Each structure stands twice: as C-alpha cells, then as structure tokens.
Amino acid sequence: MAADRFTDQMQAYGKWKSTLVEAILKYQSWLEQNKMSEAEMELRIFELLDQLRSDSLTIAFVAEFARGKTELINGIFFSEYDRRLLPSEAGRTTMCPTELFYDSAENQSYIRLLPIETRLEDTSISEHKRNPINWTTIELNTSSSEEMAEAFREVVRKKAVPPEVAQKLGLFNPEHDQGHINKDGTVDVPMWRHALISFPHPLLKEGLSILDTPGLNAMGSEPELTLNMLPNAQAVVFVLAADTGVTKSDMEMWTHHVKALNADTRHARLVVLNKIDTLWDELKDESSVNNTIQAQCNTAAKMLDIETKSVFPVSAQKGLLAKIRHDQDLLEKSNILSLETILSTDILPKKQEIVRDSVVGEIGSMVKQSRDLIASRLADANKQLKELQSLSNKNEDVISHLLKKTRSEQAIYYKSVESFQANRKLFSEAHTGLLGILSLNELDQLMSKTRKTMADTWTTVGLKNSMKEFFEVINNTIKEASSRTDKTNMLMQGIYRKFNAEHGLGDTKPKLFTMSKYKRHMERLYHEADAYRKSPVTAMTEQSFVIKKFFISMVSHARNTFFNAHQEAESWGKAAMAPLVSRIKEHKDQMEKRLESLRKINESRDTLQSRVAELERSAEALNVQLADLNMLMETLNQPLDNFINKEQQVA
Ligand SMILES: Nc1nc2c(ncn2[C@@H]2O[C@H](COP(=O)(O)OP(=O)(O)OP(=O)(O)O)[C@@H](O)[C@H]2O)c(=O)[nH]1
Ligand SMILES: [Mg+2]
Structure with a gap:
C-alpha cells in the first residue's frame, strides 16, 4: 500500500547502507590480507564507516x-x-x-x-x-x-x-x-x-x-x-x-x-x-x-x-x-499519502545520491586503485611469463641481450621518475600556498576584531558596517582561494597527463578540489545575515542582545566553513599524488624482480622452469584477487531499487 512506501523506502535505504558497510569491511580485510593496507587509507576507511553508521x-x-x-x-x-x-x-x-x-x-x-x-x-x-x-x-x-x-x-x-x-x-x-x-x-x-x-x-x-x-x-x-x-x-x-x-x-x-x-x-x-x-x-x-x-x-x-x-x-x-x-x-x-510519496520518491533518492557521491565515490576510487594495481601486476606477470616461455630454447646470448635491454629500460625509467619528482615538488608548493590562504591564522585575527567591534556596537548601522567589512574580507579570501585551487588543479592534471603519456595509467583520473561548496555556504550565510537584518523582528529587538548573538554565531559559522575547507584541501593535497607514487613503486619493484630472475636464469637454466611455474601461480592468485575486487565494486554500485525489489519479493 502506498501508505507504507516511505517506510519501505527508508528500510531499503537502511539495508543499502548496511550492505555498503559490509562491503567496506570486506575491502578493509582484503587490504590487510594482501598486505596493501596503508595507515592513511585505513584512517579514511574508518572515517567513512563512521560517517555511514551515523548517517x-x-x-x-x-x-x-x-x-x-x-x-x-x-x-x-x-x-x-x-x-x-x-x-x-x-x-x-x-x-x-x-x-x-x-x-x-x-x-x-x-x-x-x-x-x-x-x-x-x-x-x-x-x-x-x-x-x-x-x-x-x-x-x-x-x-x-x-x-x-x-x-x-x-x-x-x-x-x-x-x-x-x-x-x-x-x-x-x-x-x-x-x-x-x-x-x-x-x-x-x-x-x-x-x-x-x-x-x-x-x-x-x-x-x-x-x-x-x-x-x-x-x-x-x-x-x-x-x-x-x-x-x-x-x-x-x-x-x-x-x-x-x-x-x-x-x-x-x-x-x-x-x-x-x-x-x-x-x-x-x-x-x-x-x-x-x-x-x-x-x-x-x-x-x-x-x-x-x-x-x-x-x-x-x-x-x-x-x-x-x-x-x-x-x-x-x-x-x-x-x-x-x-x-x-x-x-x-x-491527500496525506501523496505527500509521503514525495518524501520517498524525491527526498530519499536525493539523500542516497549524496551518500553515494561521498562514501561510494571515495571507497569506489580506492577499490579501483587497488584493482588497477592488481591488473598491472597481472599484466606484468603475463608479460614476463611469455618472455620466459619464449626463452626456453634460446641460447645464452639472447638472455644476456635481454638482461642488457631491461637494464637500459630501467635507467630510462629512473630518469622519468626524477622529472616526476620535480613536478611533484611544484605541486606541493602550490598546495602549501592554497593552504596558507585557507589558514585560520589571519581569519582568526579578523574574527576576533569583528567580534569585538560587534560587542561594542549598539546600533544596527554599526553592526551592519562591521558585518559588511567582515564579508568583504571573506569574499576576497574565497576568490583568492578559488583561483589558487584552479591553478593547483591544472598543475595536477598536467602531471597526470604527462605520467599517463609516459607510463600509461589506464583511466585513472586525478581527483580535483573545488571550493564551490564553501563558496555557496558563505553566500547563504551572507543571505541569512541580510535577511535577518531586514526582518521586522530584528528591528523590534534592535537594542537587545539577540541580534548580537545572531551575528556572533554567524562569525563562528564562517570560521567553521573555513576550517572545513582547509581540512578538505589538506587531505586532498596529501592524497593527490598517491596513485602515481604507488604506480612508481610498483613498477620499480616489478623491474627489479624481472632483472633478478633474468640474472638467475642466465646463471643456471634450471631456474627457468621454476620461475615459469612461480609466475603461473602468482598470475592465478592475482586473477582471484581481481575477481574479489570486481565483486566488491558491483556491491558498491548497487542501486537502491535492488533493495526495494528484494523486500517486496520476500513480502
Ligand atoms: N481542521 C484541521 N485542524 C488541524 C489540521 N492540522 C492541525 N490542525 C489543528 O490546528 C491546531 C494547531 O496544530 P499544531 O499541529 O499544534 O500546529 P503547529 O504548527 O505545530 O503549531 P506550533 O506548535 O504552535 O508552532 C491544532 O488544534 C490541530 O489539531 C487539519 O488538517 N485540519
Ligand atoms: Mg507544534
């Protein structure tokens, strides 16, 4: 019955969330089992789980x-x-x-x-x-x-x-x-x-x-x-x-x-x-x-x-x-049911979209990164396998030639890593600049000044003026932060493009930072201040402490917004180069392993067979890991409707 629809949808939403929690927990233990867990990642997963549970x-x-x-x-x-x-x-x-x-x-x-x-x-x-x-x-x-x-x-x-x-x-x-x-x-x-x-x-x-x-x-x-x-x-x-x-x-x-x-x-x-x-x-x-x-x-x-x-x-x-x-x-x-229908067909999906964007978006990209990494390991294992299999009836000259070729490939690779490191430094400088603008040091000074002026002002005109000044500074800061953000984003995209051209990245795209949410928030605050100033309630209580309280709490809201923007920018910048860094590390390890096995094979041909068997085993294990991650990805992307249908089938 339609009357139950909001309840049904809410239950489906709850189930969808618990499925997400389960999937994230699975991913967490997958990372641990495969020794791919890193402290920062673990912390983020913990936060996301917390966010889902308290949503x-x-x-x-x-x-x-x-x-x-x-x-x-x-x-x-x-x-x-x-x-x-x-x-x-x-x-x-x-x-x-x-x-x-x-x-x-x-x-x-x-x-x-x-x-x-x-x-x-x-x-x-x-x-x-x-x-x-x-x-x-x-x-x-x-x-x-x-x-x-x-x-x-x-x-x-x-x-x-x-x-x-x-x-x-x-x-x-x-x-x-x-x-x-x-x-x-x-x-x-x-x-x-x-x-x-x-x-x-x-x-x-x-x-x-x-x-x-x-x-x-x-x-x-x-x-x-x-x-x-x-x-x-x-x-x-x-x-x-x-x-x-x-x-x-x-x-x-x-x-x-x-x-x-x-x-x-x-x-x-x-x-x-x-x-x-x-x-x-x-x-x-x-x-x-x-x-x-x-x-x-x-x-x-x-x-x-x-x-x-x-x-x-x-x-x-x-x-x-x-x-x-x-x-x-x-x-x-x-007609109360039609209102319930709107709540379930309009509001809940919107809410789900928000959670999907934030939680699923982030976990999804972590899973994708792990999957890309495993896929590249698998591709490399297969490549080596092919190479070694083709060596079984070749003479020693061919092997030492291959060894030489791989060494020079390694040298070229190291050179390109050097240029990446230089770019990374540029990015980190730009990021530090952005954080400087969003830093609370200067803002705190402005805020304590505004608070003080407000506390000493007893007229609406006086309050209006200090509010205006306050918002002017805030707006300039936001403008400056936005333009820095654009520059930093562009720099990052350039680095990714170059890396992709040189080493291939698949479809890994850099995550961009945006100030728009914070900009919107400040605009709304400004609007509220404006509306409040013009409201007749305010005119009536002009001399009272209520209006002051309002403006003072508005200032602390503005501070909070900056605090959040700073935090988001900080963790974004820290994580921005992570996919590339882990690719480099991975590639370096793979090259070293490859050289090592060629060297051993060069010394004794017996190693060849055992190395081939070892690679076959590891390709098999990688295939299993890949399947695990694909399944996880599927669970994460399940639409809410799946949960509603299941519900009705059971009922
Ligand atoms: N006839 C009629 N009366 C209603 C309806 N909805 C609410 N009322 C009555 O209107 C009065 C006020 O309803 P409340 O629900 O207390 O209104 P409120 O908006 O919560 O009011 P506050 O709590 O004072 O802000 C109560 O006597 C309700 O019984 C309705 O649909 N029809
Ligand atoms: Mg009421």
Whole structure:
C-alpha cells in the first residue's frame, strides 16, 4: 500500500547502507590480507564507516504557529500509536525546537531538555549536545503510547517569569510586547530551549530524524536553527493553513528563513497547504470543493513565487484520524499519502545520491586503485611469463641481450621518475600556498576584531558596517582561494597527463578540489545575515542582545566553513599524488624482480622452469584477487531499487 512506501523506502535505504558497510569491511580485510593496507587509507576507511553508521536523514517542519506542523508529523510518521503522539493544540503549542531521532548509543529511550536559561550563556546548542550534563533527562516508557504522549507534554511547558527576566532572555521587548503581560504582571516563556527525543521507532532506527519547530519568534531568536539546523536538513517542509491563507507573518517566515534554502539542489523544500478539511463542504459537490482548494493553492504559489504544482494540499488532522480508524476514503481525501510519496520518491533518492557521491565515490576510487594495481601486476606477470616461455630454447646470448635491454629500460625509467619528482615538488608548493590562504591564522585575527567591534556596537548601522567589512574580507579570501585551487588543479592534471603519456595509467583520473561548496555556504550565510537584518523582528529587538548573538554565531559559522575547507584541501593535497607514487613503486619493484630472475636464469637454466611455474601461480592468485575486487565494486554500485525489489519479493 502506498501508505507504507516511505517506510519501505527508508528500510531499503537502511539495508543499502548496511550492505555498503559490509562491503567496506570486506575491502578493509582484503587490504590487510594482501598486505596493501596503508595507515592513511585505513584512517579514511574508518572515517567513512563512521560517517555511514551515523548517517541520518533530517526532515524539518517550519511554519508560523498553529499551521499544523506537529499534527503533520503525527499523521505522517507516528499514526501507528493510534493517538496524537506529539502535543498539537490550537494556539502556540510547540515551545522549543524538538528533534526526534534514535540514539543507538543509549539503551534507554529518553527526552532531554535544555533549560531556557542557557540562552544567557554563549554556548551553542550543538556544543550543549556534546554534554548531556546540562540537560534534564526524562526516561521514556515506549511500551505505552499513553505514557509517551504524556511525557511529550513536558516539551511544551511554559513558565511565568518577571518581564525583566524575559527581556534578558531575549524573549520580551517592553516596547512591543506589553500585550503579552499576564494579569499578575508576569510573562510566559518556554521552559526549555531545545528538546531531544530518542526512541526506537522503526523509521527513526533507520536513521530518520525529524525536526519540529515552534512559530516565528522562536525562529528568529535561536540563530542556530536558521544558520545550522535548517540548512543541514535534507528537506524542509513549509506549512500553510487553508483556514488562515497566506498571512503577513507566513510570508515573513518564508522569505527570511525558507526561501533561500533551495539554493542547493541537494536539498528539498516542500510547501504544504494544510487544513483543507476546513474547505470541505457537504452542501457543495466534490468538484467545486476541489476547485476552491486548487484556487487556494494557486494563490499561495503566486504569493510565494513558486509553481502551483509544488504546493501540496493536505489535511493532517483527517489523515491522522483516517489512519487510526483505517478509513480508506478519508485517507484518500486527506491527500496525506501523496505527500509521503514525495518524501520517498524525491527526498530519499536525493539523500542516497549524496551518500553515494561521498562514501561510494571515495571507497569506489580506492577499490579501483587497488584493482588497477592488481591488473598491472597481472599484466606484468603475463608479460614476463611469455618472455620466459619464449626463452626456453634460446641460447645464452639472447638472455644476456635481454638482461642488457631491461637494464637500459630501467635507467630510462629512473630518469622519468626524477622529472616526476620535480613536478611533484611544484605541486606541493602550490598546495602549501592554497593552504596558507585557507589558514585560520589571519581569519582568526579578523574574527576576533569583528567580534569585538560587534560587542561594542549598539546600533544596527554599526553592526551592519562591521558585518559588511567582515564579508568583504571573506569574499576576497574565497576568490583568492578559488583561483589558487584552479591553478593547483591544472598543475595536477598536467602531471597526470604527462605520467599517463609516459607510463600509461589506464583511466585513472586525478581527483580535483573545488571550493564551490564553501563558496555557496558563505553566500547563504551572507543571505541569512541580510535577511535577518531586514526582518521586522530584528528591528523590534534592535537594542537587545539577540541580534548580537545572531551575528556572533554567524562569525563562528564562517570560521567553521573555513576550517572545513582547509581540512578538505589538506587531505586532498596529501592524497593527490598517491596513485602515481604507488604506480612508481610498483613498477620499480616489478623491474627489479624481472632483472633478478633474468640474472638467475642466465646463471643456471634450471631456474627457468621454476620461475615459469612461480609466475603461473602468482598470475592465478592475482586473477582471484581481481575477481574479489570486481565483486566488491558491483556491491558498491548497487542501486537502491535492488533493495526495494528484494523486500517486496520476500513480502
Ligand atoms: N481542521 C484541521 N485542524 C488541524 C489540521 N492540522 C492541525 N490542525 C489543528 O490546528 C491546531 C494547531 O496544530 P499544531 O499541529 O499544534 O500546529 P503547529 O504548527 O505545530 O503549531 P506550533 O506548535 O504552535 O508552532 C491544532 O488544534 C490541530 O489539531 C487539519 O488538517 N485540519
Ligand atoms: Mg507544534
């Protein structure tokens, strides 16, 4: 049934990943057995395994309050609890960003809550995540859905504090929020700043992670949400409601936090028009109801400046109800299944592509390198075999002539290696230059200067200026790094071309380095800063520490980006010449072996037979190794569909 498709796809994805892990482990032991393992390679394999095991697919739900984000999550993912699992009510419900996932490192299901007071410190949520001590932990009893739903109510708790305290927390502005003061003079603030919920739901166990967020104000006031969590999600679902239409605050949320996310084609952005059941009217015929729904989708699409077909009309509430009651007609009418189909046919394949590109791409090229090496050993063994077989009835002169010829070949080879070494040095100089530009030394100085200026500035204009200066320097650095990258890449390609012309490389291509990912990241940061500066929330809280916090965390994000770029450039440069170096070593060994056996044969003809037998044995072993690697390659390249088909055959 279509309702299970997302679950099926998620399971298939999980299986695909475990097959990859198995294949990588096999390769690891193959390397060890054949004594081809090197420290750097081992480390990389270890990292890739880790990346695969901790891989998750994050879907974030973003919207103004009461649009039905939480209800949608209940309806799509958690209907089998036969109740509304996460609290969803009229008015503001979800009070803090809530992540639902499965933490395999812990035996116990839990809710971890970060107290709102931590907003006063400079520590970011991701830093807090590394340290469970600051969180309040509630154990979850997953055997009872009533108890679970009850425990989840803790996440939406509020507390009353004096307005000054709320203001300090950046959650109250005396100029604009007077209307929010309770009768007793207090102000309600969320009890928690962030919630982490881990339990062994089948989808979560497969690596799905769901991010539920509260309405507009919380989005603006928790910079990490917009700077880090949303851009890192594979899909962001933006929810509108049919009963309210597209309001001003919906538009603000869309423009400032969601619209820009589509810049990256690897990420999906879905727009949902929820609560279509409010347009159902039993006095109207079905087609006129459908027309009304369609008209709302058209209006929404126009306002958001997207295609009409990208707006999904659904009823989360009726979808959840239909699933609980097993009411097929209502389920159909709620249209929630078509949303699930999009999640499985669009988002999951995109995610798989990312993992395929990074993990499979890298392991694949390692396996390919090993395979090329084995293939060249095999070709060499066969060549020698032929040579020796043809010598069996030749006289000594022929052998000593061959010996001489091989020696002079060796000398020519050594000469060409010298020129390779000189080029390698040039490459290494260019690489060092690139690393210098990406180095954090200068950037750190700039950053501490920017931070300081920002901390001392109390006006938006002042902040704007230091932000502008900061981004100017960053942009220049990125430009310079890009042009150095181009040069270094060209140098490397030249070296590979020359090597290929002189010694043959098969289809081994150099891996190029690119700054584009980091460039894009910086552009997005800039866009976020810009949007944030222009947002009315910022204007309201101009004097507050919130805006500062935002910019300061933006600076540390920029630093992180440079740090990552530097790291990637560094390991890229280190590995860039490795295939050529190992070819040279291999070739050198082979030549020496060949000379050695010719020398022995020259001394005694008896050696010839035993050498031929030895070569035959080694060619046989190489053939087996080659077959192993080919099989591994096939496993690595299996499409996701294979796993889905198998599943259905079993079912
Ligand atoms: N009629 C109708 N009501 C819905 C639908 N989806 C959600 N609701 C109701 O709308 C109200 C708000 O839903 P929530 O899921 O809490 O909305 P939210 O977007 O999570 O809101 P916050 O957590 O406050 O940000 C609740 O009373 C839901 O029952 C729907 O499809 N149709
Ligand atoms: Mg909610």
